[in-house]
Amino acid sequence: NSGLYAASRMMWALSSQNQLPKLFAKVSKSGVPYIAIWVTMIGGLPGLLSEQFGADVIFKNLMGIAAFTMVIVWMSICWSQFNFRRQWLKQGRALSELKFRTPWYPLVPILGFICCTATGLSMAADPEMLSxxxxxxLFMVACYASYYWLYHNKN
Incomplete structure (x- = not known):
C-alpha cells in the first residue's frame, strides 16, 4: 500500500515537472492521480503473479533487477562525489566552503566505485542472477531512451 502510494505520487510529481508525460499528472476531483496509480498497479502485477506462476524464478529476477539497480545507483553516487570535489576546486572554491567533506577523499569514492563494480560483476557471473x-x-536503456525521446525530440 505504501509502495503504491509513493510510486504513484512520484510519477505524478515527475509528470508535473515535465519529466514524465503529462498523462500521469491527471488527478480525480479528490486529487488522486488515478492514471499513475493504475500504471503502478500494473507494474506490480509480476510480483503478485509470482506467487502463482514460477515463484522462485520471478522472485529471483525481480530481486536481481533491484540489486543491480542499487549497485548502479551507488556507483553513480561514488562517481558523482569524485567529480563534484574536482569541479568544486576547479571553479576556484575552497574546501573550507563545503559543509561536508568526504573523509579520505579521493580514496573513499574510488574504493566505493571499485567495490560496487566488483559486486555487480560477481552478481552478473552468477547464472541465477544473469537474467x-x-x-x-534493458531497464536502464529504456530509461535513457525515453529521456532522450522526451527531451531531445521536442523540436
Whole structure:
C-alpha cells in the first residue's frame, strides 16, 4: 500500500515537472492521480503473479533487477562525489566552503566505485542472477531512451 502510494505520487510529481508525460499528472476531483496509480498497479502485477506462476524464478529476477539497480545507483553516487570535489576546486572554491567533506577523499569514492563494480560483476557471473542483470540493463536503456525521446525530440 505504501509502495503504491509513493510510486504513484512520484510519477505524478515527475509528470508535473515535465519529466514524465503529462498523462500521469491527471488527478480525480479528490486529487488522486488515478492514471499513475493504475500504471503502478500494473507494474506490480509480476510480483503478485509470482506467487502463482514460477515463484522462485520471478522472485529471483525481480530481486536481481533491484540489486543491480542499487549497485548502479551507488556507483553513480561514488562517481558523482569524485567529480563534484574536482569541479568544486576547479571553479576556484575552497574546501573550507563545503559543509561536508568526504573523509579520505579521493580514496573513499574510488574504493566505493571499485567495490560496487566488483559486486555487480560477481552478481552478473552468477547464472541465477544473469537474467536480473540483463533486465536491469534493458531497464536502464529504456530509461535513457525515453529521456532522450522526451527531451531531445521536442523540436
Amino acid at each position: 536480473g542483470f540483463i533486465g536491469c540493463l
